[in-house]
Amino acid sequence: xxxxxxxxxxxxxxxxxxxxxxxxxxxxxxxxxxxxxxxxxxxxxxxxxxxxxxxxxxxxxxxxxxxxxxxxxxxxxxxxxxxxxxxxxxxxxxxxxxxxxxxxxxxxxxxxxxxxxxxxxxxxxxxxxxxxxxxxxxxxxxxxxxxxxxxxxxxxxxxxxxxxxxxxxxxxxxxxxxxxxxxxxxxxxxxxxxxxxxxxxxxxxxxxxxxxxxxxxxxxxxxxxxxxxxxxxxxxxxxxxxxxxxxxxxxxxxxxxxxxxxxxxxxxxxxxxxxxxxxxxxxxxxxxxxxxxxxxxxxxxxxxxxxxxxxxxxxxxxxxxxxxxxxxxxxxxxxxxxxxxxxxxxxxxxxxxxxxxxxxxxxxxxxxxxxxxxxxxxxxxxxxxxxxxxxxxxxxxxxxxxxxxxxxxxxxxxxxxxxxxxxxxxxxx
Numbered sequence: 001x002x003x004x005x006x007x008x009x010x011x012x013x014x015x016x017x018x019x020x021x022x023x024x025x026x027x028x029x030x031x032x033x034x035x036x037x038x039x040x041x042x043x044x045x046x047x048x049x050x051x052x053x054x055x056x057x058x059x060x061x062x063x064x065x066x067x068x069x070x071x072x073x074x075x076x077x078x079x080x081x082x083x084x085x086x087x088x089x090x091x092x093x094x095x096x097x098x099x100x101x102x103x104x105x106x107x108x109x110x111x112x113x114x115x116x117x118x119x120x121x122x123x124x125x126x127x128x129x130x131x132x133x134x135x136x137x138x139x140x141x142x143x144x145x146x147x148x149x150x151x152x153x154x155x156x157x158x159x160x161x162x163x164x165x166x167x168x169x170x171x172x173x174x175x176x177x178x179x180x181x182x183x184x185x186x187x188x189x190x191x192x193x194x195x196x197x198x199x200x201x202x203x204x205x206x207x208x209x210x211x212x213x214x215x216x217x218x219x220x221x222x223x224x225x226x227x228x229x230x231x232x233x234x235x236x237x238x239x240x241x242x243x244x245x246x247x248x249x250x251x252x253x254x255x256x257x258x259x260x261x262x263x264x265x266x267x268x269x270x271x272x273x274x275x276x277x278x279x280x281x282x283x284x285x286x287x288x289x290x291x292x293x294x295x296x297x298x299x300x301x302x303x304x305x306x307x308x309x310x311x312x313x314x315x316x317x318x319x320x321x322x323x324x325x326x327x328x329x330x331x332x333x334x335x336x337x338x339x340x341x342x343x344x345x346x347x348x349x350x351x352x353x354x355x356x357x358x359x360x361x362x363x364x365x366x367x368x369x370x371x372x373x374x375x376x377x378x379x380x381x382x383x384x385x386x387x388x389x390x391x392x393x394x395x396x397x398x399x400x401x402x403x404x405x406x407x408x409x410x411x412x413x414x415x416x417x418x419x420x421x422x423x424x425x426x427x428x429x
Contacts, residue, residue, distance in 0.1 A: 284333035
């Protein structure tokens with residue numbers, strides 16, 4: 001018998017422990033090499049733990065256990081024979097990255113690695129057809145329970161119709177409604193759930209921001225009609241040429257980078273008795289994921305085109321949605337943008353993402369009557385909110401920054417000319 005001890009790898013610098021969020025396999029299952037066997041939560045991200053070798057697995061930690069980096073969490077008997085009826089992995093299968101992008105994405109969605117957990121264990125009992133068809137995997141069941149989603153509304157793509165984690169994520173992204181039967185039941189029952197390590201870290205950071213910074217929020221409103229007209233005119237051509245959709249976030253990201261160049265303190269941070277000014281703009285974009293709100297970073301956004309920003313945001317959002325975001329993807333930002341408007345928020349005061357000194361909050365677009373050249377017109381308006389640390393950013397700079405963002409959104413051509421009046425540039429003024 002040859003036993004392999006699987007230890008918790010280090011998910012990143014300064015991380016000394018993780019929490020076993022979900023086992024994707026059961027004790028005694030036969031696992032394949034590189035199969036995802038567990039999801040682990042650190043204080044920065046959720047990561048998958050792949051099997052180092054094929055064999056029979058014995059679990060040494062339970063879900064919810066906090067384990068040290070380097071601690072043994074399971075054993076794999078590599079000398080165990082593959083159980084009868086379990087097909088060996090294809091040796092000559094082409095790699096996903098060698099396929100066409102669309103085909104690779106479809107394959108990845110249709111056959112997630114976690115589904116190998118349904119491989120029968122040695123000496124399986126009688127086959128139960130009802131267990132496979134419409135039954136969620138452990139990871140899928142957890143997400144469904146957290147979001148009140150019924151399995152009857154999801155078509156399983158796993159073996160024998162089993163519901164995979166990816167099936168649930170895609171169904172939720174498509175707007176599947178919550179299960180009405182899981183609403184108010186007229187009882188006095190309570191449910192108690194342990195906060196994940198990621199959620200606990202978020203809570204600590206938010207409280208520290210309120211206690212350790214002089215946070216203040218300033219507001220403005222922006223007329224979205226110029227941007228909306230521009231998108232309506234060019235979005236099809238843009239999508240066809242660049243193979244990515246044209247959204248509002250790329251315009252706001254470019255407007256922010258130009259405004260940061262004019263107001264560098266908004267892009268700075270405090271380190272003890274010193275202020276650190278950044279000669280680049282690494283913009284954190286808050287995105288929603290099954291694990292909660294995450295803020296991956298678009299590096300050197302000031303050097304990117306609109307298409308490059310859209311591609312990078314899409315790439316990071318997919319990683320966050322699929323639970324593959326890494327700590328490196330979310331560290332080092334100099335400024336953050338969050339869009340509560342996608343959830344219907346009209347106005348809010350976003351909390352600074354430390355150690356940054358400011359965050360821009362976008363909100364929903366509502367048609368309102370406004371005065372245009374002495375006449376009342378109906379325009380699509382959005383409220384903007386800039387929360388900032390008053391210790392490093394003065395009121396004049398915060399207001400000036402937000403006004404500059406407003407000017408560039410209402411005059412998109414200024415984004416091309418670095419926030420300057422294009423006619424002044426043309427005339428050399």
